[in-house]
Amino acid sequence: MTSPVQQTAKTLAWSTLGTAAIVAVHHRYRSQSIKSARLADYPAGVKSELFKLARACQIGAQAFIKAYQDSEFALETASQDLAQTHYLATSRQSDTAVDRVQWVSGVAALVEGGYGVVGVDSERQIVWQTPMSERVHDIVVQPAADGINTKIGATTYTRTDATTATKMREVVVMGRRPSEHFWVLDTTDGELRHTIKAQSDRHFYGHACFSLDGDYLYVTENDTVSLAGKIGVYDARQGYQKVKEFDSHGIGPHELVMHPDGETLVIANGGIKTEKASRDELNLDSMRPSLAYLNRHDGMLLEQVVPQHPQMSVRHLDIHRDGTVMIGIQFQGPKHINVPLVLTHQRGDIDFTPLQMPQNQWQCFHQYIASVAVDDEHNLLCVTTPIGGCAAIYDLTTRQLIDVVTLPDCAGASVIKTAAAEPKQAGFIVSDGQGSITALTLSRKTAASQKISEQTLDSATDNSWQVSVTAVYHKMSFDNHLQAL
Numbered sequence: 001m002t003s004p005v006q007q008t009a010k011t012l013a014w015s016t017l018g019t020a021a022i023v024a025v026h027h028r029y030r031s032q033s034i035k036s037a038r039l040a041d042y043p044a045g046v047k048s049e050l051f052k053l054a055r056a057c058q059i060g061a062q063a064f065i066k067a068y069q070d071s072e073f074a075l076e077t078a079s080q081d082l083a084q085t086h087y088l089a090t091s092r093q094s095d096t097a098v099d100r101v102q103w104v105s106g107v108a109a110l111v112e113g114g115y116g117v118v119g120v121d122s123e124r125q126i127v128w129q130t131p132m133s134e135r136v137h138d139i140v141v142q143p144a145a146d147g148i149n150t151k152i153g154a155t156t157y158t159r160t161d162a163t164t165a166t167k168m169r170e171v172v173v174m175g176r177r178p179s180e181h182f183w184v185l186d187t188t189d190g191e192l193r194h195t196i197k198a199q200s201d202r203h204f205y206g207h208a209c210f211s212l213d214g215d216y217l218y219v220t221e222n223d224t225v226s227l228a229g230k231i232g233v234y235d236a237r238q239g240y241q242k243v244k245e246f247d248s249h250g251i252g253p254h255e256l257v258m259h260p261d262g263e264t265l266v267i268a269n270g271g272i273k274t275e276k277a278s279r280d281e282l283n284l285d286s287m288r289p290s291l292a293y294l295n296r297h298d299g300m301l302l303e304q305v306v307p308q309h310p311q312m313s314v315r316h317l318d319i320h321r322d323g324t325v326m327i328g329i330q331f332q333g334p335k336h337i338n339v340p341l342v343l344t345h346q347r348g349d350i351d352f353t354p355l356q357m358p359q360n361q362w363q364c365f366h367q368y369i370a371s372v373a374v375d376d377e378h379n380l381l382c383v384t385t386p387i388g389g390c391a392a393i394y395d396l397t398t399r400q401l402i403d404v405v406t407l408p409d410c411a412g413a414s415v416i417k418t419a420a421a422e423p424k425q426a427g428f429i430v431s432d433g434q435g436s437i438t439a440l441t442l443s444r445k446t447a448a449s450q451k452i453s454e455q456t457l458d459s460a461t462d463n464s465w466q467v468s469v470t471a472v473y474h475k476m477s478f479d480n481h482l483q484a485l
Contacts, residue, residue: 101127101187103414104171105431106136106479114168116476117173119190124429124437124472130190133299134179137206138255139483140172141187142236143214170236172210172217176480178203179255182219184240187485196240201225202232207255210236210269211296218296220253220267221245227273229253231265231299246299249292257319264302265294266325268314272332287332289314289354291325291345303347309339314409318372318381320396323347328383338362341369341385342394355381356400358461364388364404371481373413378426380442380465386411391430393467403467405440409433412482416441426465431478438471 010053037469101119107129110116115135119127170193171185180203184194198204198221205220215237221230229248234240250269257266271289287310293303307314307329316328327343339353341362366387373382376394381394386409412431417440424444442465 010190014133020061033395063099071252073230074480085396101485102142102417103429103482103484104139104187105412105482106132106139106173107476108135108433108479109477112473114477117185117190118173118476120437120482122402124439126474128190130185130192132173132183134181136173136177136183136479137179138174138208138287138481140174140208140210140217141483141485142169142171142210143212144169154481169214172208172240174204174206174208174219176224177206179206180204182208194240196234199242202230205229205254207253209256209258209265212258216243216296218256218258218265220248220256220363222252227251229267229269230292231267246294249294249301249304251288252313254315255317257317257325258296259293259319260321260323263296265296266317266319267292267294268327270313270315271310287311287313293347305345305349305352307343307352309333309337312339316369316372318374320374320379324396326372326374326381327352330369331367333367337368339367341365341367342372342381342392344396355394364390365392370411371413373415373428375426375428377417377418380426380428382413382415382428382430382440384410384413384430386433391428391438391440393428393442393465395465398464401461402442402465405430405438405467405469407432407438408437410438411480412478414482414484417484431482433477433479435474435476435478436471437474437478438469441468441470442466443468 043426080478100121102122103120104256105118105120107116107118110129110131115132116129117132117139117343118129119135121127129339169187171187173183173185175181180198182196182204183192184196185192201224202221203224205222208217208219210217216233217234217236217240219232219234221232229250229252230245231244231248231253233244248267248269250267250271252270252272253267254270255268259266269290269292271287289307289310289312291305291314292301300321309331311331311333313330313332314327315330318326320326325345327345329339329341329343331337331339331341333339336362339362340357342355343352344355345352365385368385368387369383370386371384374380379396380452381396382391384391384407389406389410390404390406391407391410392404392415394400395402407430410430410432414429416427416429418425418427425442427439427441429439445464
């Protein structure tokens with residue numbers, strides 16, 4: 001016959017095993033977002049609750065000790081099994097973590113507070129988060145390349161195949177202008193690898209890009225003495241040591257991209273002078289914005305184009321695989337002036353070409369384009385404006401607007417890679433300061449549905465795509481830029 005004490009011990013032991021099973025599930029997801037999470041947190045919590053239970057039930061001291069010892073033994077056994085299971089799961093996950101992380105974004109306010117960077121999976125869930133010492137701006141993903149030597153710490157790795165190359169890729173995180181730092185993170189888990197500080201008479205302008213082989217990083221910088229724009233060149237194979245620099249051939253260089261030819265840097269010279277450790281704009285009446293094409297090896301100016309209005313600050317860029325540059329403008333002039341804010345350019349063109357806007361109503365973007373993302377598989381473009389509170393999607397074949405989606409405080413934009421078997425589907429994800437990551441999914445309309453609604457649309461609106469909107473909310477504030485791996 002089972003005594004009351006033995007029955008109590010059995011009940012507590014089975015309860016503990018049940019709790020351990022729940023812990024296994026909870027810890028797996030908790031550890032993805034909280035790096036400091038430990039399995040030891042759970043036994044400590046259970047022990048505390050058992051002591052509270054003893055006091056509340058006022059059971060005998062000896063009976064409680066016996067029950068506690070039995071339950072602790074069961075808990076420790078379960079915890080050991082759980083630790084081993086977690087280790088194996090983590091080992092398996094580390095092999096596929098890069099596949100799981102689809103996008104990386106800056107965060108202006110993490111759940112725990114402070115600034116950070118997060119890895120996001122295909123379901124728009126947070127895979128890892130890394131706190132940062134200051135607010136960040138652009139995220140730059142190292143291209144995967146075969147047969148390239150990469151030095152991490154004291155060890156040199158050779159990326160000999162596509163799988164290894166993917167695992168060795170790094171993410172460069174640029175501080176928000178006028179920062180004196182950038183950081184290099186591991187794509188797998190967000191672990192910090194390098195912290196790079198600007199030289200004493202330079203600060204960074206918030207953007208960078210890699211050479212197509214991933215060996216060199218090109219960073220927009222400011223000479224804090226002459227206030228001239230510079231491009232710093234950093235060797236990714238040698239711990240991101242600065243190896244050279246050259247002029248940006250303009251003032252206030254912001255975003256830059258690598259041309260598909262692999263030899264040409266395309267630079268958005270914003271045209272605005274700023275001093276060290278300041279965001280004050282010193283020359284709005286005498287701005288000199290431009291788009292410049294430079295030889296990436298020696299900085300030779302190959303071509304330069306200026307916008308139609310001197311206060312059209314050339315700020316953000318993306319580039320199509322055919323070499324067409326997509327340009328987002330931030331207009332610094334009077335509010336009543338209506339200028340085109342989304343432009344394109346190809347080498348050899350003497351001027352920019354604006355995309356079409358129904359009734360030429362560019363003012364709906366409040367003179368500010370934050371991010372530019374091109375889907376060259378489907379010939380689509382997405383631009384965002386946090387001030388205007390919307391994201392716009394263009395068909396680059398027709399150069400017409402597809403849709404404008406209201407998304408308050410949206411800024412980051414990136415492409416959703418769709419399966420090759422779905423040529424009629426495309427999409428972008430857009431992040432915002434209110435915590436949402438929104439998927440803008442596009443599907444081709446049938447010819448019948450296009451014909452029914454074509455008379456209700458403006459002639460400058462493309463009616464061949466339909467946009468659906470779904471959002472995933474997180475308790476954090478996403479920052480300016482979002483990049484796809």
